[in-house]
Amino acid sequence: MMLHFGEVFVHLVPIILDARGQCPTQCRCPSSYVANCASLALSKVPTDRFGRHVQNLDISDKVLVSLDETSLRDIGVVSLVQVNASRNLINDIHEEAFLGQSKLQAVDLSSNSLTYIEPKAFMRNPSLERLSLSNNKLLTLPEGGPFLYSKSLRVLELSNCDLSHIPPDTFQKLPNLQELQISHNKIGMLYNVQGVEHLTALDVSHNYLRGLDSDIFTASPKLIHLNLSFNKLSALNVTMMPQLAKAISTADLSGNPWVCDCVMFNTVYAWCRNKSVDLGLVCSSPPKFKDKPWTVYENAGCDDGENTDFADLVETVTIVDGNLSLRSHDNYAQQTMPDSVPIPMQGQQVTSNLNYFHISIGLVAVLLCLLTAAGVVWYRLRSLTLRRTGPACSDVEMCHLSSNNT
Ligand SMILES: *[C@@H]1O[C@H](CO)[C@@H](O)[C@H](O)[C@H]1NC(C)=O
Ligand SMILES: *[C@@H]1O[C@H](CO)[C@@H](O)[C@H](O)[C@H]1NC(C)=O
Ligand SMILES: *[C@@H]1O[C@H](CO)[C@@H](O)[C@H](O)[C@H]1NC(C)=O
Ligand SMILES: *[C@@H]1O[C@H](CO)[C@@H](O)[C@H](O)[C@H]1NC(C)=O
Ligand SMILES: *[C@@H]1O[C@H](CO)[C@@H](O)[C@H](O)[C@H]1NC(C)=O
Numbered sequence: 415m416m417l418h419f420g421e422v423f424v425h426l427v428p429i430i431l432d433a434r435g436q437c438p439t440q441c442r443c444p445s446s447y448v449a450n451c452a453s454l455a456l457s458k459v460p461t462d463r464f465g466r467h468v469q470n471l472d473i474s475d476k477v478l479v480s481l482d483e484t485s486l487r488d489i490g491v492v493s494l495v496q497v498n499a500s501r502n503l504i505n506d507i508h509e510e511a512f513l514g515q516s517k518l519q520a521v522d523l524s525s526n527s528l529t530y531i532e533p534k535a536f537m538r539n540p541s542l543e544r545l546s547l548s549n550n551k552l553l554t555l556p557e558g559g560p561f562l563y564s565k566s567l568r569v570l571e572l573s574n575c576d577l578s579h580i581p582p583d584t585f586q587k588l589p590n591l592q593e594l595q596i597s598h599n600k601i602g603m604l605y606n607v608q609g610v611e612h613l614t615a616l617d618v619s620h621n622y623l624r625g626l627d628s629d630i631f632t633a634s635p636k637l638i639h640l641n642l643s644f645n646k647l648s649a650l651n652v653t654m655m656p657q658l659a660k661a662i663s664t665a666d667l668s669g670n671p672w673v674c675d676c677v678m679f680n681t682v683y684a685w686c687r688n689k690s691v692d693l694g695l696v697c698s699s700p701p702k703f704k705d706k707p708w709t710v711y712e713n714a715g716c717d718d719g720e721n722t723d724f725a726d727l728v729e730t731v732t733i734v735d736g737n738l739s740l741r742s743h744d745n746y747a748q749q750t751m752p753d754s755v756p757i758p759m760q761g762q763q764v765t766s767n768l769n770y771f772h773i774s775i776g777l778v779a780v781l782l783c784l785l786t787a788a789g790v791v792w793y794r795l796r797s798l799t800l801r802r803t804g805p806a807c808s809d810v811e812m813c814h815l816s817s818n819n820t
Contacts, residue, residue, distance in 0.1 A: 436465035438489075443468075449491075452498070463490040470496045474522070478502040483510035493517050500524040500546070507531040512539055520544040524571065528553050533587075537563040546571040548595070555580065560587035567591060573617075574598040585610050597621070597641070605629050615639035619666065622646055631657035644669035648698075652681040659691050671698035674708050679716035683708065 437443035441451035441464075449468045453475040464471070468491050478485075481504050486494070494515045500522045509532040512518060518539045528550040536542050542564055547553060548571045555561050555577065561584045562570075568590055577599040585591055586609035593615040604618060605627040613634040623645035631637060631654060640661040647670040650658070658665065672678070674697035686693060697703040700717055703710050 436463060438464060448472075466490060466492060469493060469517070472498045473502070474498045475501040476503075478504055480504060481507060481511050483508040483513070485511065486515065487513075491515075495541075496520045496522075498522040500526070502526050505529055507535045509535050511535060515539055517541050522546045524548040524550070526550055530554065531562065533560055534563050536567070539564070540566055542566050544569040544571075548573040548575065551576045553577075555584050557581050559583055561585065563587040565589060569593040569595075571595040572599070577601060580604065580607055582608055603627070607633050610634045611636070613637055617641040618645070619643040619669075620645075624648070626650065626654065628654040628657065637661055639664045641666045642670070643667065646671060648673045649678060650682050650693075652685055655682060655685045658693075659686075659689065662691055662693065665693075667693055667695060670695075672696065672708065673699050674703045674706075674711065674716070675700065676716035678708075679711050683711055 436446075437449060438451065440454045441449050443449045443465070446465050446467050447469045449464050449470070450472045452472045471491060471494055478499060479502065481499060486497075492514060495517050496519060497512075501524075504523065504526040506529060507523070512521070512535060516539065519541050520543060521536075524546045525548070528547065529552045531547070531553075533556065536545065543566060545562075545564075545567060551574070553572075553575045558581065564587070567588050570585075570588065570591060570593070573595050574597070577596065579601060580596070585594070585607060589609065590612055591610055592612050594610070594613060595617045597617045597619040599621050601618065601621040602624060604623060607630060610633055614636050616630075616634070616637055616639070619641045620643070623642065624647065626642070626647065628651065637657075638661050640658075643666040647667070649672070672695045674695070682693075685691075692709070695708040697706050697708055697710065702717065703714070
């Protein structure tokens with residue numbers, strides 16, 4: 415019963431204070447807990463004091479140009495739970511901007527002009543769980559040091575920040591980080607990201623990823639939601655399949671230029687078929703599989719197109735007027751390679767390569783003949799000249815002696 419009285423008391427106090435009416439004139443305060451000052455086109459945080467019990471402060475949309483160490487203290491808000499300061503022109507976050515806000519749980523700083531955040535700015539906000547920094551295109555992550563210190567932060571949004579890589583120590587001091595959104599950036603490689611062992615959800619969609627390093631699974635063994643859509647991934651390494659398969663019910667691998675070649679067929683596809691897992695990949699090459707789901711392997715088998723090495727399958731190759739004609743070994747299936755295939759491009763190429771070879775040999779021969787002829791002519795001319803001027807010298811020393819004598 416005592417507990418109940420306590421609760422009632424806590425809820426009553428703000429109502430009594432609210433009756434005194436502490437809400438800046440420019441803001442709307444539907445209750446003592448909420449102050450909505452969005453879109454007021456102010457130049458800084460309203461200077462009027464807010465009620466002490468404001469928990470949910472909306473100062474988004476062209477309200478603020480700065481958030482320095484005294485901004486929030488100056489307006490008397492001491493028990494903030496949520497702050498929305500998105501769509502402002504804030505450049506940097508001072509180390510003490512959120513000092514003393516021990517109940518602060520969620521901060522939205524998206525769509526600002528942030529270039530730098532003091533890494534310890536949220537270190538003394540023990541309740542902080544969510545931080546959005548998305549759409550800050552000038553933001554830089556420190557090289558060789560943590561980006562932020564927070565023991566409690568659970569969700570971090572860094573989408574649309576023009577990031578091109580994630581330095582290894584970036585998330586090292588965020589031991590409770592569970593959800594990381596880094597979509598719509600320019601990240602080409604995601605490796606060596608340390609200190610994210612509690613990460614369960616990672617959104618890297620719309621980046622420039624060309625490869626996926628298995629380090630990401632080693633660093634984040636609990637990863638179960640993985641969005642890799644709209645990157646430049648063309649192949650997967652079969653060694654990471656067991657880990658990738660754990661996330662597969664929620665993994666999004668769409669919008670990548672998957673190469674459905676025989677390597678993929680013999681490794682990743684074989685693994686998946688064996689385990690009845692479908693990654694749902696859509697092929698972008700070879701051309702005949704373009705835009706088809708990779709299950710096309712099931713009927714068509716694999717085909718490396720031009721890269722196929724026919725050398726040990728084929729006995730004779732003849733080219734007649736641009737038609738490549740193959741005579742295959744008996745055990746090489748007829749239906750996969752018809753005897754005569756019209757491939758004008760390749761046929762001509764082979765023919766012209768042969769022509770180049772012959773022409774080169776001819777040219778070398780002509781050159782050799784010319785050199786020999788020149789040598790003979792030179793020798794004749796020399797001996798003629800020597801016969802006119804004096805005795806030919808058999809070696810340099812003798813000539814030297816004879817010229818000294820004269
Ligand atoms: C913050 O405000 C903006 C617009 O003013 C809104 O779009 C956004 O959803 C708000 N953020 C949160 C976390 O409520
Ligand atoms: C992955 O991200 C894309 C684009 O960012 C989104 O459309 C899609 O719904 C996400 N997939 C999952 C499974 O959440
Ligand atoms: C696949 O991953 C393993 C272990 O990470 C690595 O040793 C191997 O070189 C990779 N293979 C390819 C083709 O990248
Ligand atoms: C398929 O699984 C079986 C047993 O589960 C295993 O013996 C076999 O090597 C697997 N084949 C491939 C291609 O992974
Ligand atoms: C080359 O192949 C085409 C199509 O198969 C055929 O019509 C043509 O007669 C062939 N030409 C020669 C010289 O064999």
